[in-house]
Structures are given as C-alpha cells and as structure tokens.
Amino acid sequence: MPLLNEGYYVAYGHLTDDAQCTRSKALDIAKAFLEDASHIKAFHNSPFDYSMILNDGLAPKGFRYCSMDASQIMNEHEESHGLKSLTAKYKRYIGAEHLDDFTFEDLFGNGSPLIYSPEIVGIYAIKDVEKGWLLTKFQIDMMRKTDNLDYPYFQLRQYLTEVNTTIERTGFVVNTDKLAELEIEFTAKLEDAKRQLHEDYAIDAKFLREMSRTLKGDKIRGWVTAQSARIDKQADMLAKCRTELKSANPTTKKYTQLKERIRKYESTTLPEAKPENAPDYIREFNLSSDHHLGYLIYDVLKVDDKSKVFDKKSERLTNKKVLALYYEREPALKPLAKYSALSTLLGTFVKKIPHAMDIDGRLHTNLKTVSTGRYSSKSYAGKSNSLFVDNITDDNFLDYIRAVIDAPKGTKKGTNLQNIPARTDDGKRVRKAFEPAPGFIFLGSDLSSIEPRIQAHRMATEFGDESFAEMFRKGLDPYTEFAAILFEVSTEVCTDAYYSSVEGTADAVPDYRKAMKQMFLAIGYGQAFDMFLQGVIPFGIGEEQARMAFDKFDEILPGFKGMVNATFEHLREHGWTASIFHQKRRFPGYVEKYKRLCTLMKRAGITDKNDPELGKKSNKLRKGGNGDAVNEFWDLMRFTGGCERAAFNQTIQSSGAQVLQFCMIRSYYELTLERGWEFNLTLHDEQKHSCPKDQLTPEVVELYTDIMTNTITLEVPLKSDTVIEPRWMEEYGADEWFRE
Secondary structure, three states: HHHHHHOOOOOOOOOOOOOOOOOOHHHHHHHHHHHOOOOEEOOOOHHHHHHHHOOOOOOOEEEEEEEEHHHHOOOOOOOOOHHHHHHOOOOOHOOOOOOOOOHHHHHHOOOOOOOHHHHHHHHHHHHHHHHHHHHHHHHHHHHHHHOHHHHHHHHHHHHHHHHHHHHHOEEEEEOOHHHHHHHHHHHHHHHHHHHHHHHOOOOOHHHHHHHHHHHHHHHHHHHHHHHHHHHHHHHHHHHHHHHHHHHHOOOHHHHHHHHHHHHHHHHHOOOOOOOOHHOOOOOOOOOOOHHHHHHHHHOOOOOOOOHHOOOOOOOOOHHHHHHHHHHHHHHOHHHHHHHHHHHHHHHHHOOOOEEEEEEEEEEEEEEEEOOOEEEEEEOOOOHHHHHHOOOOOOOOOHHHHHHHHOOOOOOEEEHHHHHOOOOOOHHHHHHOEEOOOOOEEEEEEEEOOHHHHHHHHHHHHHHOOHHHHHHHHHOOOHHHHHHHHHHHOOHHHHHHHHHHHHHOOOOOOHHHHHHHHHHHHHHHHOOOHHHHHHHHHOOOOOOOHHHHHHHHHHHHHHHHHHHHHHHHHHHHOEEEOOOOOOOEOOOOOOOHHHEEEEEEEEHOOOOOOOOOOOOHHHHHHHHOHHHHHHHHHHHHHHHHHHHHHHHHHHHHHHHHHHHHHHHHHHHHHHHHHHOEEEEEEEEOOOEEEEEEHHHHHHHHHHHHHHHHHHHHOOOOOOOOEEEEEOOOOEOOOHHHHHOO
8 A cells, every 4th residue: 555655465375384364365355455446456467467366266347557558658669568677767757766676586586476485475565566656656647748648548558458358368169070170171182282282383303303403503513523532432442452452361450450341341332423312402392491482483483583572681582471472463373372271271270279278168369469559369378277176275275376386387378360361261161160159149340441541530630631531421432433533444443343353354454443552552651653563563553554543643632642741750850650549659760860861862862762763873872982871871761661651550550450449448348248248359450249149139230330330430430340150250241140
C-alpha cells in the first residue's frame, strides 16, 4: 500500500519450513479484492499476472494498467521494458533513488522464488510493488503531457490485457480424427506431387550431373585432379614395393613390412577419378536445399530474379517471401508450388497440431502486437501436460509445486494460427478441423477494406478530398472505379470476375484492379514512376498505359498525395508518425540521416528522391575519388526509404488494427462477459467467437455485424462480412442459414 508506505506479502506455496498460509487461506484473503472490478489493478506485465490468478481458480477483474505495455506506448525502442531496467533508468524522475536496482535474477537466478524463504521473497516483492507504483505514476503523467499518448492507452490498450488473455486461453477444439485422415491423404498426395515434380522438371541423372557441375564444379574438378594423382601414386608405390620385395630377404622385418604394404595397396581400390565419384557430387535433388531450389529456379527455369525486391543486396533468394511471389506469378513453378503447399500443410500443421494441444485438450496460440499494431500469432513453450493435476487441494499443493518446479520447461505447444493457408482447398480442409465446442457455433466477421477506408477518412478529414470516401458511401469498389478512370477503360473490365473469366483467352485483359492497388501502394510509399512500372508489368500493364495512369493520379485524387506528403513532412520534422488514434511509431536516427541525405543530394544536383536521373547524378559524388560518399548516399536512400514506407503504414495499418481492437473490446464485454460466448481468435482484420446455439438468431447476427461496423465512426461507412460456421471455413450468410 504505497500511500500508507506499508507493504504486505501473503506467503503460500514456498517449499521451505517457514511459516506460511495454506493455498486456500491465501486465495480467500485476496479473492474479494481481485474479483472486484471497481478496484483498479496495475501490474508490470499484467497479462502474466492475470493468467496466474486465473490459474488459481479466481475470476479477476479490473486489470486496467500494465506498466510494461505503457512503456511500449511511450518508447517502443527502450533497450529493455523490464521493470528493474526502467526504474533504474528513470530513477531520479520517478522518485526511486531510495530503492536498489537488484533484479529477480540477481537474487534468485533463473529458478523459482518458491524455493526461497518467504521473508526474502516478500521483501523483494514489496519493493517491486513500490517500483511499479512509482513508474506507473510517472508514466501516466508523461502520457497525459505528450502527444495525446494517454488516448491510445486509456481508450484502448488498458482493456486488452483481459481481452487478449481471454483469446489466448480460449483456443480451439480440434478434430484430431479429421487431421489423422488428412495426414494419410496428404502424405500420399505429397509423394505424388514429388514424383510429378521430378517428371515435369526432368530431374534425372543428367539433371543431377549438370547441377553438380554448376553448383560444385570447381570442387569436383579439384577432387578429380587430386584423385587421379592419388591413384597414380598408389600404382607407383605398389610397383615400387613389388620390385623391392623381389630382392628382400624373406627372413627380415623389411620383407614382412613390404608384404603387408602390398596387401593393403592391392586390397584398397580407390574410386575412379570421375565426377560421379566426387564427395561433392549431388546424387539426389533436395527440395529443402536453398542451393538446389536456386539452381532449378534461376538456372534451369530461368526465372527473373526478384530478390532485390526484398533485399537490395541479395541475389538468388529462395526464402518464403520470394517463393510466394514466384508461385503467384510464374506458371513454370506450379509443380514446385503444389509440393511446397502440401509439405507445409503436412509438416507444419497436420502432423504437429495433435501434439501441440494444452492441458484442456485445445489448441492455443500466443498473441503479440507488432509494430503496425496488428497481432502476430505463434507457438509457445510450457510444462508437460502430464504434470496436470485436476484437483488441487491444500494437502497436495506443495507436492504439485515441487513437481512443476523440477520439470523442464521445453514442451512446445500451440501454433501460428495466422499461417494456416486459407486460399487453397487443402488449406481450407485443415481449418475445417477446427470446430466449436459442443453446444456452440462459430460466428466470424472481418472488416472489409479497412485500410483503404482509413485512407479515405484521412483524405476527407485532413485534406478535404471526398472523392475516395464518396466511392465507399455509394457502395462502390474504389479500386475498380479508379482503375477505369485512370486507365481509361470501362469499369466492367476492371473487376476481378471479368479478369478471371477471360484470363488465358484471346479476350484477356490486364489485371487493372490489382494494378490500381499497386498504384496506391506506389504513391503511398513515395515511389517514382520506374518503380511503379516494375510493379504493374506483371499485371499486363504496358509502359504507355502505366505512364498515363500515373500522371493522372494526383489530378483525380489530390488528397492522397497530400496525405502522403504530410506524413513524410511530419516524419522529417519529428521522427515519428501516428495512427488516427494517436498510437506513435518512432524512427530513431531518421531525422539526422534525412538531413545528411539532403546535403548529399544538393551537392549532386538531385532535386528529390524521385529524380529521374538519380543514379546518374549520384555519380557526381565521386569527384575527387570519393567513392565513400556514393556508398553513403545509397545507404541513406535505403534507410530513409524504409522508414518512410513504415511511417505511412503506421498511419494506415495501425489505425485499421485499432479499429478492430475497439470492436474486440466491445465484443468481449457484450458477448463474452454478458452472454457467455467464447472468444476464439483475432486474425488480420477478423474476429471469431463461439455462440451458444440456443442464442443464435438473426438479431444476434445483426448485433455481431453492428459491433464490427458501428463501434467506431469514420467519414466512410464501415463494412463487414459476417458468417455463421459449423466449423471454420464452412461459411453461411445469415440469410442462407436461417432460410434453411
């Protein structure tokens, strides 16, 4: 109790002989406070504390402040967001000069505090609370004073401890019998795909020989030369020994040694000095080898290397991002894409999920917000499920604690739910193994085109350009409409449906809608025309048509360019940008490096970063043999360009992610707490709940849609697609469901 300058530690669960409470007594002491929502609680890493209290069978409420999360809001680039690191760094600002800087590891190592005396642990814990209290007061004061940082925290983030933890702990029921059936089927399909791949690409002895020469040619030739010399040397030594043996005395030691050497030479047959016998010769095509895939893609199929799209300094990449691009654009890679998709489904999900369940028999995931505000999903490590005891009592509690402490923490559980493919039929079948709990049915909804709607909102509110917003108000698809205007074609040919219907025929047209999306990205990232052109060529857009559309963009959508320029100007002045809900993202070093870049551009006569003669003019920096200045220039171009793209994304993607979070909070209170729904997942722009079947009515579906579309009000209407699912990916609209 910091206001009274007093601290108390209720001890239980210590594996020592010291006096302490029983578990039931300790929980009874804390229960009233922890379960009273009117008593606001603050913790450092509150999701952990919230989970621990839930594990003890209590129903905690009022978890409203997490000083670790607030630290992320205030400065995501802190060296550490740990309590001791923060209080040590800001000690004189928060009034903590009288407190020591000992960390948990300093006192207890990496083990459990429960093997130590309650008195020692209690003193540490009480000091910990005081540090957290002082840090909390400081943080709240600073957030209120600085750039509206209190808004994203107290209007949004303070509620997410309970919401996110609830999603993580709810998880999914998974039909493992279905997965077992899929494993048998997919294993056979994978073998077929592998055989077909070898046939399609003619991977045979000749293929392996050519691949060996290309990838290992120098080593193989070196081995052949060396092996030939070894064979000649062996023959010479054998001939020499035979000659010496003829004149040697059979009774001497030398004679015996010569006989043994001859025996060894004659019994040791060196492999013939030909490439196929070299250790580096490739005898099998390995689909997991980057080198082998690189040879197939770049040397055999002659795929245009797009590695620099992802990394300016790299070539011949075969990582997931590069391959995903190739699989989408390169028909020649279809056999490889099919094998890769099946291999991923089988190895990453179908085989692993049954072994990744937690003690409740469900599959869970670990959620974390990334730099854009969206959620990432991943597996986690925990104790073995075999340790679980269903009925914890005061009599068995200490034995249970001892078993848990002594057990290693290395059991991998959960999975990245976001990565289960949804675009392929096989991927959908894996998701269909995820089922609601008995007596429940899934309701899911995703925000439609939330990022373009955020852009339209900003254009209307900040720059008075209503053109983008008006498209949404009329219920039109902006990408289709603007593609027709800018490329000067009919709206009919700009739809995805039309493109798909004529693809591969004599009536085929460019993919205008995707090209329009690419244009918004190009303008949003401040790209010059040449970069935009490279992005739309794969969609069938020619240079003349691309130039016409690019040049007309600012005339048709003046507010968009204004929005982009304003974002960059703010970044260049302050070194940060923010979402429409004031969530900051900072870019350390950007301001200084951009100023240095401007100095170099001025010296080279470069007008701006999109100067069409950028490469030519940058060579002026070589005057006097100063090649370092040129290298510095391009390093600064890459650094500032990356920051600018991320800065613009922050204003849009983070805003969209926060709209979804507001919807999640309302869902949690109105559906999970009030109606007993399970909150299973948040994914990209989507959330998914399990609704009790006896509550499923058209009115409930309307409520779910209302949560997604009317929790936040923008200058454009929000739209969501709400579906009813007996299992994941088996989707029915409300009209279809209730009609049946």
